Amino acid sequence: MARRNVSGTVADPTVQFVKVTLNDQEWSLCYDFNAIAEAERLTGLNLLQGIAGVLLHTFTALQFRALLYAALLKAHPNTTILDAGALLTIDSMPIIRRALMDAYGVAMPDPKKDDEKKQDPPEASVAAES
Numbered sequence: 001m002a003r004r005n006v007s008g009t010v011a012d013p014t015v016q017f018v019k020v021t022l023n024d025q026e027w028s029l030c031y032d033f034n035a036i037a038e039a040e041r042l043t044g045l046n047l048l049q050g051i052a053g054v055l056l057h058t059f060t061a062l063q064f065r066a067l068l069y070a071a072l073l074k075a076h077p078n079t080t081i082l083d084a085g086a087l088l089t090i091d092s093m094p095i096i097r098r099a100l101m102d103a104y105g106v107a108m109p110d111p112k113k114d115d116e117k118k119q120d121p122p123e124a125s126v127a128a129e130s
Helices: 033-043 047-056 061-072 081-087 093-107 111-119 123-129
Strands: 018-022 025-029
Touching: 018 093, 025 061, 025 093, 033 047, 033 061, 033 081, 047 061, 047 093, 061 081, 061 093
Parallel strands: none
Antiparallel strands: 018 025
16 A cells, blocks of 8 residues: 655645635645745746845735745645735735745744754764764
8 A cells, every 4th residue: 555645745744834814714825945936937937036025025016926826835726826816905915925924934944953963963973982
């Protein structure tokens, strides 16, 4: 019997989602490279620049909509880019901007953990010294 692989799916326990409520519905947002690449393919936009634009308040409406779409894809795979655009209103923009920044933040590796890995000697070398 084949094992079911949840890696990279909504059931993957390592995927961290940011919850946001819009129009009385809760949405789960997260970024992964495939979602960003798919949104770029669909829109022809550079969304890695768009993420920087969200942080610096220099994003375009097209980038903002595409970034929301990309963040929705994993948990809401049937969502279209037009659905994402319908969630964007003058009132929801600050809420969505904050949620996108949070989703980007949890998608990034923790630099403290990377530093700890570099400082901790590998177990093999510790065992060899014993």
